Amino acid sequence: MNDTERSAARMRSPEGIRGSLHDFLKIAVDKGAVDSVLAPVKVPAENSYAWILMNDPAVIESASPVAPVMPVQGAKALKSLTRKGKGESRILAVMRPCEIRAGIELMKLNQVHFDNIVLVSYDCPGAVPFQDYVKDPGFSEESFGKMIASGRPGEENIKPACGICTEFSIVDSDIHFGYFGVDEGSAFVIPVSEQGAELLDAIGLDRDAKIADWESEISSIRDKRTKKRTETLSAAGERIKGLDGLINAFRKCIGCHNCMSVCPICYCRQCYFDSEVSKKDPDFIFEIAEKRGAMAFPRDKVMFHAGRMTHMSLSCVSCGFCTDACPTGIPVAEIFSYMADITQPTFEYIAGKNNGEPLPLRKFEKKELPLVHEIVKSAEGEEGSDE
Amino acid sequence: MDKKYVPRITSFLCKWCSYTGADLAGTSRLQYPTAIIPIKVMCSSRVDPVFILRAFLKGSDGVLLGGCHPGDCHYETGNYHTRRRFAIVKTVFESLGLEAERIRLSWISASEGPKFARVANEFTETIIAMGENPVKKKIFL
Numbered sequence: 001m002n003d004t005e006r007s008a009a010r011m012r013s014p015e016g017i018r019g020s021l022h023d024f025l026k027i028a029v030d031k032g033a034v035d036s037v038l039a040p041v042k043v044p045a046e047n048s049y050a051w052i053l054m055n056d057p058a059v060i061e062s063a064s065p066v067a068p069v070m071p072v073q074g075a076k077a078l079k080s081l082t083r084k085g086k087g088e089s090r091i092l093a094v095m096r097p098c099e100i101r102a103g104i105e106l107m108k109l110n111q112v113h114f115d116n117i118v119l120v121s122y123d124c125p126g127a128v129p130f131q132d133y134v135k136d137p138g139f140s141e142e143s144f145g146k147m148i149a150s151g152r153p154g155e156e157n158i159k160p161a162c163g164i165c166t167e168f169s170i171v172d173s174d175i176h177f178g179y180f181g182v183d184e185g186s187a188f189v190i191p192v193s194e195q196g197a198e199l200l201d202a203i204g205l206d207r208d209a210k211i212a213d214w215e216s217e218i219s220s221i222r223d224k225r226t227k228k229r230t231e232t233l234s235a236a237g238e239r240i241k242g243l244d245g246l247i248n249a250f251r252k253c254i255g256c257h258n259c260m261s262v263c264p265i266c267y268c269r270q271c272y273f274d275s276e277v278s279k280k281d282p283d284f285i286f287e288i289a290e291k292r293g294a295m296a297f298p299r300d301k302v303m304f305h306a307g308r309m310t311h312m313s314l315s316c317v318s319c320g321f322c323t324d325a326c327p328t329g330i331p332v333a334e335i336f337s338y339m340a341d342i343t344q345p346t347f348e349y350i351a352g353k354n355n356g357e358p359l360p361l362r363k364f365e366k367k368e369l370p371l372v373h374e375i376v377k378s379a380e381g382e383e384g385s386d387e
Numbered sequence: 388m389d390k391k392y393v394p395r396i397t398s399f400l401c402k403w404c405s406y407t408g409a410d411l412a413g414t415s416r417l418q419y420p421t422a423i424i425p426i427k428v429m430c431s432s433r434v435d436p437v438f439i440l441r442a443f444l445k446g447s448d449g450v451l452l453g454g455c456h457p458g459d460c461h462y463e464t465g466n467y468h469t470r471r472r473f474a475i476v477k478t479v480f481e482s483l484g485l486e487a488e489r490i491r492l493s494w495i496s497a498s499e500g501p502k503f504a505r506v507a508n509e510f511t512e513t514i515i516a517m518g519e520n521p522v523k524k525k526i527f528l
Contacts, residue, residue: 237482240483240484241483241484242483242484242485243484243485243521243522243525245484246483246484246485247525247527247528251527272435272437288446291523292523292524292525292526293526294526296526296527296528299528300444300528301527301528302444302528303437303440303441303444303528306440306444306479306483306485307436307437307440307441309479309483310436310437310440310475310476310479311436311437313475313479314475338482339479339482339483342478342482343475343479343482346474346475346478347471347474360471361471361472361475364464364467364468364470364471365467366457366458366467368470
């Protein structure tokens with residue numbers, strides 16, 4: 001991202017942002033600027049969407065770059081393509097801002113390689129909760145269509161995580177499509193990176209539009225959202241306070257680990273919580289049960305969730321997939337976002353930003369963390385030193 | 388609670404410094420409480436945040452993490468990473484409203500036998516004052 005005033009191209013389509021993005025995909029492939037496109041396509045049964053890597057014009061014609069639901073985190077699709085290094089072909093990937101941010105976190109974890117990928121983001125109105133969509137695709141399509149047409153972020157019928165999302169607009173992608181508050185049917189095509197600018201030049205989009213109005217619209221929405229997020233998350237934090245609060249929050253948990261398997265950040269092939277090591281011997285369980293008088297199963301629910309907080313909250317991008325995947329309706333995303341908003345500032349880190357900074361746990365300063373210094377000092381008494 | 392209550396303090400001690408420091412405390416005939424249950428680790432940064440959480444949630448009354456002083460790590464930078472990890476565990480404990488005072492990070496070098504004994508005594512007193520870990524009574528965990 002640069003600080004100079006952004007210049008943007010303008011695209012118009014009778015179908016609004018969906019039309020403009022669709023046209024953009026077709027032009028990019030037609031002109032040979034990219035080899036293929038990664039975007040959501042409606043499945044033939046018409047009750048979900050799938051990520052499809054395509055270069056056949058007929059398939060691209062059927063793509064829905066702005067899908068109402070997010071069945072699979074886009075970063076996971078990107079990971080499947082690039083986890084072993086950069087691919088041969090140049091891919092244009094259209095994703096929601098949270099998917100791109102998750103992709104950036106995975107890049108820092110060496111699971112995604114961006115070298116041959118052009119990332120396209122757009123002003124995201126939010127996504128319909130997956131269960132709602134599956135139950136009534138028709139209604140969801142209609143309400144999402146209205147949301148898109150309104151040119152503002154959605155308020156109703158969106159995932160709870162989307163309602164408190166503050167990173168709904170421009171992120172560290174290559175090209176961004178901005179349309180919030182822009183007159184109907186038109187969208188700004190904003191180059192974010194150099195690669196993005198080159199691609200726009202290659203396909204011959206003139207950058208002559210002024211986007212100051214759009215920028216101020218975005219920042220005013222973001223202010224409102226930030227307020228709502230702070231309120232929602234601090235209320236969530238209050239609800240889970242203390243050992244009892246925590247136990248209550250996860251009482252409904254059935255230990256399916258869905259939240260973990262859909263999480264884009266949890267990439268480890270073997271998770272501690274799925275391993276044999278985490279399972280105790282029956283004898284030990286009997287012993288505990290005897291001491292406490294009773295024992296509930298499945299065990300270690302608090303350990304699983306609190307453990308995941310220590311493992312991935314630094315990279316959490318609040319995409320809300322965990323809530324979507326929870327079969328018992330625990331607001332997992334809310335709880336994890338609450339934790340992420342506390343742990344990330346501890347290291348002055350913002351997940352999903354591509355500024356060449358490594359993950360907080362992969363670097364250190366020789367003198368840092370007054371919080372832990374204090375802990376060390378109180379342990380060491382007056383003799384204590386951190387050097 | 389009975390007067391003779393002895394807490395259990397799971398102590399992860401780095402092989403090169405804190406564990407040797409504990410050894411020195413022993414060979415120097417310094418008294419430290421039997422509450423300390425030492426676990427030798429090759430480096431304090433071997434201790435994953437989940438180890439600490441697990442020890443706590445399985446009923447340890449306290450968790451002590453001992454490493455070399457910053458700059459003295461046998462592997463050069465291990466303990467700097469430990470400090471960052473510990474900061475995460477501490478932050479998570481605090482923001483979940485768990486008793487963060489039950490976990491402690493101390494830098495104890497191989498020559499600091501008396502310091503190990505002091506840290507052990509101090510920490511055990513703190514834990515005794517706090518009482519038993521409430522997780523021991525929880526059925527739904």
